[in-house]
Amino acid sequence: MKLADRAYALALSLLCAGTSNIRAEIIAATHIDWTNSGHVSPTVQNTVAGFNYGYYPANTGTNGVFSTTGMFPVTNPNGQYWNGSDGGDTPAQSQFDIHPGSGGTTVVRRYTVASGSEPLVSGPVRIVGRFFELNSGFTHVFVTADPDGDAGPAARTTVVPSQDPVPTPSVEVTIPKPISFDVTLNVSPGTTIDFGALAMDNYYSDSTGLIAWIVDDSTAVPTNLLSSPLGSPNWSFFNGYQDFRGLCYGMATDGVTGGTDPTTFELAGGGYPYQYGGLLYLENADSGKATRFDSMRIDVTATNDFAQPPSLYLLRHNSDPASIDPVADDRYERLPVPAVRHPANATGQPYYTFDLTTLQSSQRAGYGFAICGSSANNSTPIVVSEISAVANRVSNSEVVPTKPFWVEWTNGHRYGISTSRGNWEQVQAEAVSHGGHLVSFGSTPGQTFSTAEENDFVAQTFTDPEGWYIGLKQVSPTPAMEPAQGWQWVSGEDTSYTRWHPGEPNNYFGAGEDYGMMILSISSTGTWHDTRLPGYPETSNYRGIVELPTPGTGERNFFVSSISARSNIFDAGLTTSTQGGFLPPSINLTGLGGKLLRFPKIHGTLNTAADFSGPDGAHTPGRSCDLNAVGGISGYLNGNNTPALVGVFIGAAQPSTPPARLDFSTSQIGENFTTLAPALGQVFFIGDGLTSEGLSQQFTIPAGAEKLYFGYPDGKFRFSPDWINGPSPDRTPDS
Known part of the structure; x- marks a missing residue:
């Protein structure tokens, strides 16, 4: 095993445990035993000495005698894979999948602890991964372990599936429910761990995805990719039946970066303005563990890039967010860490990194992360070849627990x-x-x-x-x-x-x-x-x-469920619209003059027909907002941005004379302020309520204010019913 060849950004150093045994943090990974020079099934290279590609003979289910007889690398235009001497009648294996043979022949990928040049390991190891569907076959899967590797099938212990009271020999894998596993068992040199799949009906349609890590039990490894609606992985087999999430999870963690890597995929999020991807590090409920992150990285291709440096969100709840936008999900917290853009990786493609080591441990402990931003070209998605992290497994007591916004x-x-x-x-x-x-x-x-x-x-x-x-x-x-x-x-x-x-x-x-x-x-x-x-x-x-059933002990929170994109800020305080569009929604602030207001969560989409954006606006070059006062409400000026979410404070009576308008152009106030004290009737920029580094901006409520209205500088001209969702202003954390 050549650790230098395993380029995924997880801790890879060898740890000494005593004088006789060497503990490797990452012992082996099924899908790292390949490079990505092939189109579908990559060329075998840098093979892990401990892995063997074989099968149990026909009709022996999970109890056969492991054999590699007749198995050899096969080259075709799509790359290389392991197959048997009689072609399609025997099992086949490639980077992300295992395929049973005819007549019920069970395909098996076997790892033997401490064989060849593999690390000398004794004691508990963690086996983490998942089987997932690649086509429509009725396939059963399993993981078994033999403590000494030579006692034969009778000594094997079924570790997946682990169903009480007695583990069953195998379990079916189907779309959209992959079979995930996270088990710990004791091993010693010679222990064998078998990952297998049984053909249950037509073996031609039984190809099953496999991603598995064998690691030190203190090592943090990803358990899945963040989101399910991931598009267009460059994978040609069995089109229409893949579990794309599982497939992209393998691609994102295969250790190969750069635009020449054919195993790329599109970020989730439905395009503009939020495209996102990340990794989950979920735990068994009784593990008592979580993950503390030191850094993250995402490699994109030149096909499209983030319009601005993306933001980083930490998952603080031990549950799978599935397809929920991290900006909109209260289980995530945006971290105040800037993204650093690097113009070229080893193959000339851009990538972004986040350094979290300046944060306190509790600020960076959780169960996964998401990298989120808008794309430079809003008609095409951002294409990614790799998402990775440097992280450590720690006690879950380090995690700041999530709770609802009350x-x-x-x-x-x-x-x-x-x-x-x-x-x-x-x-x-x-x-x-x-x-x-x-x-x-x-x-x-x-x-x-x-x-x-x-x-x-x-x-x-x-x-x-x-x-x-x-x-x-x-x-x-x-x-x-x-x-x-x-x-x-x-x-x-x-x-x-x-x-x-x-x-x-x-x-x-x-x-x-x-x-x-x-x-x-x-x-x-x-x-x-x-x-x-x-x-x-x-x-x-x-x-x-x-x-x-009890009131809070702090000051008030507010929740605004939606703001129509046609909410016209210049109709604030009125009972009927005079400027076109819709009357803007508001929150009641009576008696709160002089208090500070912040917005921990604002998300949604805004469509002007010319621009697509989130609440911060599109920042389209050459476009700006330059609007005059209407009645007693000030104008609004931003020379560097299209319409964004704005607000205005109104008192008991409608203002008769407009205050001076504020200028949020980059050369003036800008949008990256930390505090702002608008006057009554003075329209001000809100956006997503955060600085570019993810810090909450604070707004002083002016004396005499009774309501804060939310809208857009030109809501009259909206061409789409899109809206901003859930601006949640508060003055205390979850009181």
Whole structure:
């Protein structure tokens, strides 16, 4: 094994443990045992001495005798792979996949500890990775270990799948549910670890992706790529059936950087303005571990580049964000670390790095990261060849826990979106951990508010259309009770008030629809639906609205769910529009003059037909904003940017005389200020509420201010119904 040839940016130094054993932080990785000079199945080079490419003979399932007889490298126009002497009738293996042979022949990639020039390792090692689908075959997969490597099949222990009480021999892998594994076991020189796949029907369609790391149990390794909607990997086999996320995960961590690497892929995010990619370092729930990051790197190709240096977001929650934009996901925190652009890697392509070592340990500990930014060419995505990190596995006590952004309503209760996703019971468990429960629209004796108004408040505040779990559960229903009886609020409140969607509850998908959801894509009025435990559709990938029955101890938070791109800032304070567009939304600041306001999370898209951007604006060269005052509201000037999110403070009365307009051109105030004190009626730049390094900007509320309005300098001229979502101003951290 040549460590110098393994160029992925994880800690690769050899660690001495005593005088007799050498512990390698990264012992082996299935997909690093190749280079990327081939188009599909890369040429075999720098092979890890401990890996052998073979099979169990026909019809022996997971218990056959391992053999490499007849296996040899095969060259074709698409690169090189390992195959058997009789062509397609025997198993084949390439960088990212293993393919069973005919007649049920089991394909196996075997690693033998301390064989050849491999590290001398004894003690616990961690096996981390996943099997994923590359076509439509009905394939079962497994990982087994033999402690001494010579006792034969009877001595093998099944470590994947690890199902209680007794592990099953194998488990099916399908789209979109890969089989992930993260297990620790004791090894010694000679221990064999087998990664295998069984052909279950037509072996021609049983190609299965495999990515696995064998590492020291204290080493941090990525467990998946950040997001699922990744596009156009340069991979020609089995088009239409790949688990693209798994495939791109392999490409991103294969250790080869540069634009000549054919294994490239497009970043997620649907194009402008947020394109993102990153790595997850998820842990088993009982591991007690997390990851502390020292640096990150992303290699892009010359096809497209970031328009400006990208931003870095740290995942602070041990859950898979799937396809959620990190800018919009409360599980992420933007880190105040600038990106450094390097013009050329070894093959002449640009790349970006982030150095986190100046941050405190708690600021850089988490479960993954995302690199996010807009592309220079908004008609094409950014193409990436590598995403990597230098990191260490640490105690999860170093992680600053995430919690919802609480918004207080008139009843003194606080409401927020759960940070975790899962099934109904899992999200309810999180709500209980915060001291509350999933939101309950019941009533209690003596309450001074309308339950219907509370239902309206939640539906109008948390407007994401995907749906939310609510605290409604059907407890031990008998057949005679189905589907309408036995419903209870987890808070214990009275259930006399209902807002079921027409036709609900109905057990539409059969028995077990015992949980409540509010699905705003079906009805924006906040009606309720009965669903099964995983939600609807049944993905177990939903969040819920958490209710805390106590007021906060700090100062107020505010939440604005959306701002239409046609919100015209010059109509602030009016009851009807005089300037075209829509009336801008606002928050009530009565009595808060002199306080500081900040915006921890603003995200969304803005489309002017000429420019596409996030809340900061597009910064298109040659375009600017130069607008005069309207009534008592000042003009707005920015010589270096197109329209962006702006605000204006208004007092009890509409201003009659406009104050001087502020100039946010680069040569004047600019957009990178840390503090700003606008006057009443003075339009000011907000953007995403952060400096270029990710620090929160602070705005002083002027004396006499009663409302802050949000809009755009020329909302009248918007050509798209796009909007900015969720500006969340507050004055204390999650009070």
